[in-house]
Amino acid sequence: MNPLKTEPSLSLKMEGFETPATIAMSMRARELAAQGNDVISLALGQPDFFTPRMACDAAYEAALDGKTKYPPIDGVLSLKQAVQKKFKQENGLEYALDEIMVANGAKQILFNAFMATLNEGDEVVVPAPYWTSYPIMARFLGGKPVDVICAEENNFSLKAVDLRKVLTNKTKWLIINSPSNPTGAVWSRQDLLEIAEVLRDFPQVWIFADEIYEHLVFDGQEHYSLAVLAPDLKDRILTVNGASKTYAMPGWRVGYVGGPKRLIKAMLKIQSNSTSGASSISQAAATAALHHCDNDVAEMKEAYDRRRKMMKEAFSKMSGVTCAVPQGAFYVYPGIEGCIGKTSAGGRKIENDQDFAEALLEEQHVAVVPGHAFGLSPYLRISYAADDKVLEKACKRIAQFVERLQ
Template sequence: MTPDTADSIAFQPAQRVRAIGVSEILRITDHANALKRAGRPVIVLGAGEPDFDTPQNVREAAVRAIERGDTRYTVLDGSPAMKAAVQLKFKRDNALDFALDEISVSAGAKQVIFNALMASLNPGDEVILPAPYWTSYADIVQICGGVPVSVACAEANGFRLDAAQLEAAITPRTRWLFVNSPSNPSGAAYSAAQLKPLCEVLLRHPQVWVLADDIYEHILYDGLAFATPVAVEPRLRERTLTINGVSKAYAMTGWRVGYGAGPRALIAAMAVVQSQTTSCPSSISQAAAIEALTGPQGIVAERCADFQARRDFVVAALNRAPGLHCRVPEGAFYTFASCAGVLGKRTRGGTLLQSDSDFCRYLLQDFEVAVVPGSVFGLAPYFRISYATSMSQLEEACQRIIAACDALE
């Protein structure tokens, strides 16, 4: 085989994925875990995964499903029992009524998002992403042929999008607005009063649909009431997809069950996409998710209280570190702290810190703490910490971060 022949048969990725890599969050986490396996005492604060176990009653429901032989394919986009559990959840928690054919169940909330965009976007359609945003949003939009439109949301406004920004971002090509509350990565949450002006803008632009990612709904602090767009403005119902899942509130990340509710035509189109990808979600995982959604809910509030204690500790610690500043997030299990005050300084090794990525690299290499730079989420110079880990780990990590800032020249 000649070199020319070898070049001609080399793999060429499709255009839709050439500019997209594996999630930067996963890449950072994998690198940090590799360092741990090599014997270094790295503390990984990158992954958005609760450290709690799946509740006992949920695990037992899965075992019962296996024992009675519920191990076959289910209905394409969720079993009737699973959809009924989702229906109950929306009515109980959000005062929203959805028919079973207005509900879709997939292998995680991420697949619900993918199905919706694959089913609705044409090449060049725009999707407004308030930044900072979960990094996968932009990549999924691009894979599905759309154009992500990032709108920077100032820390002074709580990292929330305001009505004027939304109005300015909408064009004739705008197809979707994403609203993630509480937010990954900032922990920012919208109250009903804060959502209302955004809804009023959307009412003036009937071509714009709303994707409400409510996956952190039950991780909300300080007595704040949860709000979701279609509950705030029912007139948006026929162009809103409300997404949720069991991964975060019920510590079921590996079970891979997410769900969405919206207009029948969209749900039907999403089913077409799912039919040609994963088919149905796991039957065992659906049995577990049914128990999570319909069983006792007390453990959710208990764990939320634990998360709030961790939040309070991490925010206070970061605000003691020279050059760092961290606002108090309203929900989720992340802090999104500014590192602007350390940029322009040098490490003891002489490295100049010019960006949030430089600072995060310094923390990992010199102080063995893995965090994610804000630039990954579309807004710099910040960094995200996931405090979904033990308090002892958080205490040690924060000590190292403070020491890292103290060591800068």
């Protein structure tokens, strides 16, 4: 009998593998709500709308029709064909079917891509503010995230001059996310052209173009795909999208990507040995969404635009708060520099955006995410993918919190 008292260990990879702040704040909000508090959570980035009926009907019919077996690893043919048509008609991109794959959400595409390419110490350039999973995933798979700040005075867009400063011979990936989570920034055609010019000097760099919010652009702005603007770079660009944001289908877990055949092939090897293909029923729903749900998208976009304007107006009236006008997605990213150093009505000293978010949740029961989680402080990410009346109530609570700061 072994006298030593030991227990099974976890992988060293788990050190520093934190829960995304968006999920952590949402969990805390649910805990408070379970205690009987009237909590408004604006922490998660998911549409508040129901999935369009035609997509749900397609899933139901697929289930009744027996389409419940293991699906192809790369996606069912009907969905891949719909994605191929979407890329061509909406983006001007030509992808062969073996250059397209379907995954369990866009997050799995990121995992597959990094797993297929990153070696220990490879650098992943992540424009900040960024979606929290980009650097977390890079670190988990052996990469080294490298931030490049996208300043508020530049509408949170990446500038080529700043990109050039951080690219090295160790750079393996550049992340592009426009429209952006968390800021709602839409990168201009000119900015993307200048970024492409820089990337031509670094032929070893892959580009992950996250376009999942492409349909949610406002004020006459246009979304541009880098692979269209710089066709000579197309063989190292992954153009990533999915059903979650556009069609209000986050729980269906369907992401898709077009990219160079050799990288797609490598990513499919990983998927075949991890999760296999995405749910066959979900793929039926996503196929129907791509073919038939444009009117639903237009209605949701109109609601988001109305809410966006309401949020911007509310924050413009708060002392010590700045708020760039978001041009896309469904987030605002207000700056709270003028609130730092003050004390809340509940006696909490506000030394950073984490303190602000925690005090706001404790005292006014509104959950938002502190900007440090996205790589740029002191800011807050606030989702306006919520009912208008709920947003009005949340804005009043936030305004009251700010007014009471001393």
